[in-house]
Amino acid sequence: MELNIKNETSKLKAVIMGTAINNGPTPSVEEAYDPKSLEHILAGTYPKEPDMVHEMNCFKQVLDKYGVTVYQPEMIENYNQIFTRDIGFVIDDVFIKSNILPDRERELDAIQYIIDQINPQKVVRPPVEVHIEGGDVMLWKDYIFIGTYKGSDYKDYITARTNLEGVQYIRDLFPNKKIKEFDLIKSKIEARDNALHLDCCFQPVGDTKAIIYKRGFREEADYLFLLNLFGKENLFHITRKEMYKMNSNVFSIDSNVVVSEKKFSRLNSWLRSNGFIVEEIPYAEIAKQEGLLRCSTLPLIREQKFV
Known part of the structure; x- marks a missing residue:
């Protein structure tokens, strides 16, 4: 498999999409990875598997409509495998395995059959001290944007997923790219003030535009x-x-x-007014776990690089 990811928006040819099948029971309070999931666990509104399966099926139907080759993880019994963006990402023709939370290592094993189709010299795994997840890594022209957390209390935050060692690792791996890190706002208890990843407060769309939340940045x-x-x-x-x-x-x-999520009326109107085709689907139940559409995908091949 010849990987090719040079930006966020060129025509998608192949992607690993998560799955909500066999998702397991509602996590305990102690098992919550983020404040939004915790909020819904405590409120008794944590999403149910049939609803999440339906939402992901709607997403896959759109991908199929546009001729995208969709790979999915091998099944792990009673385990959340929705957010494939966390476990790996592609830059140019290199697949980078994330150093994720130790509890989630099995998710990488479940996509190994796909990784085995890639030239082994193009698959890398950072050293153990390097923390980096795909939701924090974003490509735009000759830039690599990386979300991080620079607070001295990094180790105390389960919501801090990419460290400065992760930024340096990418800088060393891609010396010809412009690397720009962003210090993100984090909270263990208030989801409204927690940018879990960079794509929770920023994302390019099209060739020139982007969605942004100003207060997601600490600086x-x-x-x-x-x-x-x-x-x-x-x-x-x-x-x-x-x-x-x-x-x-x-x-x-x-x-x-x-x-896009069908309830994002203001955003969807803006996108359409700027010439975008907006494929609206239900995804609000999955959103209760502090992840949405980008989080559920790990793109492998996009057709070209825009200039």
């Missing part, structure tokens, strides 16, 4: 960098509530095709 300078890079007229600013609902976590199938 205003990081937000201003993106404002200057994209231009204010090309940014769709989402609110705290929209960030909580995961409005920045849509998914591009092509430079003019975006899959």
